[in-house]
Amino acid sequence: MKKFLRRAAAFLLLLPAAHVSAIAALSAIPAGNRTLFQRISQNYDLPGGIGYTLSRFREAERLSSPDLLVIGSSHAFMSFDPQIFKTAGLDIFCMGSTSQTPMNSYFLLKKYLKKMRPKQVLFEIYLPVFEQKDGIESYYDILANSPLSKELLEMALATGNIHAMNAFFGEFFARFRRPLDSYSERKKTAPIGYAGGGYVESSAVYVPSAPPPMRRVALLGKQLDYLNKGIWLCKKEKVGILLVAHPLSREFLASRANYSEASAVIRKIAEKEGVRYFDFNPAPEMDSLSDFRDETHLNASGVKKFNGMLLKELR
Amino acid sequence: MTFNSISFLVFFPATTGIYFLLPQKARAVFLVAASCLFYAAFYPPYLLILLFTIAVDYLAGIWIEKSAGKTRKTYLLLSLAANLGCLAFFKYYHFLNENISGFMRLLGGRYDPPLLSILLPIGLSFHTFQAMSYTIEVYRENQKAEKNFLLYALYVLFFPQLVAGPIERPQNLLPQFREKHYFEYERVTSGLKRMLWGFFKKIVIADRLAIVVNTVYASPASHDGPALILATVFFSFQIYCDFSGYSDIAIGAARVLGFRLMENFKTPYFATSVSDFWSRWHISLCSWLRDYVYIPLGGNRAGPGRRYFNLMLTFLLSGLWHGAKWTFVLWGGLNGLYLICAVWLRPIRQKWAAGRMPDFMKASAVFALISFSWIFFRADSISDAFMIVGRLGVNLARALDLTYLSSAFAPGRIGMPGFQLLISLGLIGFLIAAEQLLENGSAEAFLRRSACLRWSAYYALLLGIAFLGVYEHSRFIYFQF
Numbered sequence: 001m002k003k004f005l006r007r008a009a010a011f012l013l014l015l016p017a018a019h020v021s022a023i024a025a026l027s028a029i030p031a032g033n034r035t036l037f038q039r040i041s042q043n044y045d046l047p048g049g050i051g052y053t054l055s056r057f058r059e060a061e062r063l064s065s066p067d068l069l070v071i072g073s074s075h076a077f078m079s080f081d082p083q084i085f086k087t088a089g090l091d092i093f094c095m096g097s098t099s100q101t102p103m104n105s106y107f108l109l110k111k112y113l114k115k116m117r118p119k120q121v122l123f124e125i126y127l128p129v130f131e132q133k134d135g136i137e138s139y140y141d142i143l144a145n146s147p148l149s150k151e152l153l154e155m156a157l158a159t160g161n162i163h164a165m166n167a168f169f170g171e172f173f174a175r176f177r178r179p180l181d182s183y184s185e186r187k188k189t190a191p192i193g194y195a196g197g198g199y200v201e202s203s204a205v206y207v208p209s210a211p212p213p214m215r216r217v218a219l220l221g222k223q224l225d226y227l228n229k230g231i232w233l234c235k236k237e238k239v240g241i242l243l244v245a246h247p248l249s250r251e252f253l254a255s256r257a258n259y260s261e262a263s264a265v266i267r268k269i270a271e272k273e274g275v276r277y278f279d280f281n282p283a284p285e286m287d288s289l290s291d292f293r294d295e296t297h298l299n300a301s302g303v304k305k306f307n308g309m310l311l312k313e314l315r
Numbered sequence: 316m317t318f319n320s321i322s323f324l325v326f327f328p329a330t331t332g333i334y335f336l337l338p339q340k341a342r343a344v345f346l347v348a349a350s351c352l353f354y355a356a357f358y359p360p361y362l363l364i365l366l367f368t369i370a371v372d373y374l375a376g377i378w379i380e381k382s383a384g385k386t387r388k389t390y391l392l393l394s395l396a397a398n399l400g401c402l403a404f405f406k407y408y409h410f411l412n413e414n415i416s417g418f419m420r421l422l423g424g425r426y427d428p429p430l431l432s433i434l435l436p437i438g439l440s441f442h443t444f445q446a447m448s449y450t451i452e453v454y455r456e457n458q459k460a461e462k463n464f465l466l467y468a469l470y471v472l473f474f475p476q477l478v479a480g481p482i483e484r485p486q487n488l489l490p491q492f493r494e495k496h497y498f499e500y501e502r503v504t505s506g507l508k509r510m511l512w513g514f515f516k517k518i519v520i521a522d523r524l525a526i527v528v529n530t531v532y533a534s535p536a537s538h539d540g541p542a543l544i545l546a547t548v549f550f551s552f553q554i555y556c557d558f559s560g561y562s563d564i565a566i567g568a569a570r571v572l573g574f575r576l577m578e579n580f581k582t583p584y585f586a587t588s589v590s591d592f593w594s595r596w597h598i599s600l601c602s603w604l605r606d607y608v609y610i611p612l613g614g615n616r617a618g619p620g621r622r623y624f625n626l627m628l629t630f631l632l633s634g635l636w637h638g639a640k641w642t643f644v645l646w647g648g649l650n651g652l653y654l655i656c657a658v659w660l661r662p663i664r665q666k667w668a669a670g671r672m673p674d675f676m677k678a679s680a681v682f683a684l685i686s687f688s689w690i691f692f693r694a695d696s697i698s699d700a701f702m703i704v705g706r707l708g709v710n711l712a713r714a715l716d717l718t719y720l721s722s723a724f725a726p727g728r729i730g731m732p733g734f735q736l737l738i739s740l741g742l743i744g745f746l747i748a749a750e751q752l753l754e755n756g757s758a759e760a761f762l763r764r765s766a767c768l769r770w771s772a773y774y775a776l777l778l779g780i781a782f783l784g785v786y787e788h789s790r791f792i793y794f795q796f
Contacts, residue, residue, distance in 0.1 A: 001335065001498045003500050004498070004500050004503060004504070011770065011773070014770075014774075015774070015777065018774045018778065019778060019781060022774075022778050022782075026782075037782075039734050040734075040738065040782055040783065041782070160321075161786065162781050162784070162786075163786075166781060166782060
């Protein structure tokens with residue numbers, strides 16, 4: 001058994017080195033506009049892809065002391081217009097990313113809270129992201145478009161997915177070949193545009209087709225824990241906290257059998273932590289056809305209405 | 316708990332370590348406890364069903380051995396009824412009632428059985444068949460009844476093969492529980508290597524191919540022949556890597572602990588005839604059906620008509636064993652038909668093909684036939700299966716038209732980008748080459764040359780799992796049976 005344990009220990013000790021060396025070797029081989037390692041990896045996008053995450057994080061690196069930092073999923077960068085908030089005297093920045101879960105938000109806060117020093121953090125609450133067990137989609141989006149950091153490595157570990165770790169090292173080596181600064185946003189085809197302050201404005205109009213399939217929202221304990229952790233982190237840094245669930249289309253709400261029950265779970269957390277939670281659902285003021293770009297995202301007209309409603313509550 | 320879970324990565328080394336540290340007397344108790352923990356991790360109440368059949372079969376074995384004449388048979392029938400009763404209730408209750416209801420409606424009558432919420436215990440068909448082989452073997456006097464309840468419980472519960480086989484025979488497994496197993500370096504590392512290969516087949520190949528298979532089979536009407544053929548060929552390799560991967564892990568894990576489980580697969584896609592295929596695929600189930608169904612029915616000792624009937628009945632039962640769906644019955648029936656045709660056409664085949672047809676062509680023909688039958692196994696319904704069969708020829712002539720292929724195989728349609736598709740095809744090529752080298756022993760001989768080569772190969776497989784593994788479709792297909 002001794003011989004086995006000795007050899008197994010040596011084998012396992014060399015494994016991380018072999019792992020990283022293999023990624024380095026595969027990253028040194030170009031394959032089109034990527035490295036061979038990036039080609040092999042799945043669900044991996046180049047910087048400047050959907051959602052203007054590259055522009056947003058570039059702006060975030062330079063930003064300091066906004067009045068309000070909005071953090072969350074794509075809804076966080078499509079539902080809060082900095083121009084509208086500016087008229088109310090509030091300087092806001094939207095730090096959303098595709099499908100960002102509370103886990104991703106927590107590590108982003110860890111990285112940016114001290115650096116940015118916002119007066120208040122607005123946690124955008126979109127319940128379906130609480131159903132994601134790993135938050136890998138958002139992780140890839142953030143990884144591809146932001147500078148590498150210790151917090152990103154921690155986020156990779158928190159996904160519990162080996163591909164997230166691979167991607168981190170793959171990105172590390174890929175940036176020797178082509179630094180992040182050399183990338184720019186790719187052209188988007190949709191009626192959508194980056195309006196600054198992290199905000200993405202869309203003029204698209206929702207065309208409902210078949211009703212979305214009826215299902216129940218199943219919030220995961222892991223994501224609820226990370227929401228709590230995010231709140232505690234803000235409290236520790238003495239930053240104000242707001243939880244906001246933006247309006248969703250009638251069609252979407254009708255497809256979630258237990259929406260209000262799930263929203264009550266968030267309300268309970270907010271009450272326990274003594275923070276304000278605004279759930280704007282259902283929102284009879286919003287019209288599915290003119291105020292939404294799809295089932296859940298607001299368009300410019302919807303954002304105008306919603307931001308007016310939110311500012312009224314905040315006054 | 317599944318083999319490809321983080322909990323198993325903790326469970327297995329811990330179990331192995333404790334097992335070898337314990338004195339021989341305590342090992343069986345420990346393995347029973349560990350196996351219960353392994354099985355209860357799925358859903359604890361499942362364990363009660365298992366313990367019930369274990370108790371029944373244990374007592375039945377002793378009573379069969381003690382009695383004579385008709386009483387022996389009664390005890391055997393009691394044991395079979397308990398096992399098959401559990402199987403019928405948990406696996407076939409809804410299927411039987413749906414079909415009886417449908418039949419009654421056809422006759423203008425009504426049959427409304429109570430609607431029960433029944434959860435099928437994991438691997439029920441596997442451990443039921445293993446338990447039945449014990450009482451049958453005791454009845455046939457090929458096996459002495461096991462007096463030690465713990466050892467009999469371990470025969471059924473032994474965690475490496477509990478949920479998806481190999482379906483062991485008492486003569487092979489029971490005596491091994493009385494043997495003392497030492498920690499032998501060569502055996503332990505050989506078991507671990509076997510497990511690594513199994514993990515690679517499951518996580519890298521099977522689960523990757525499943526992405527295309529699941530996407531295409533979810534909406535067969537929206538795909539043409541080339542995509543349907545690609546998905547069907549992928550399914551042939553998916554199910555092989557999934558199930559043989561599981562068997563490799565099971566055999567490897569048992570070997571680490573010092574136990575020898577029977578081989579379940581012998582490179583089945585290299586088979587040169589359908590009967591050859593069935594002697595290499597899921598060997599433990601095929602030999603079970605041969606010994607306990609086909610031969611008792613008369614096997615091939617009766618006339619040709621009876622032999623064909625026996626073959627068809629055995630394969631229909633094999634289909635039904637896989638699942639309570641008509642698609643499985645059709646799959647079994649189609650394979651039965653293949654074998655009947657093979658027997659019937661044997662003189663012509665021998666005269667025409669002997670020496671003329673190279674083995675790889677025979678193997679390709681068998682692969683095509685078997686893959687065709689997998690359509691019925693994989694399709695969600697009979698109507699889907701026939702739709703797929705009907706669409707196999709649609710746009711097949713355009714299979715070499717790159718413009719057409721780039722649209723038919725677009726990532727949005729088959730669920731996989733082009734580069735990943737190439738990797739998948741490369742992995743199938745790698746699998747075929749590796750299995751060939753493993754079968755003829757040249758892989759082992761090559762790796763024996765130096766430790767550096769061996770370690771490089773192990774690292775390559777581990778890194779293959781890390782880089783190319785798919786972790787979203789993690790359940791083993793055969794767990795549902």
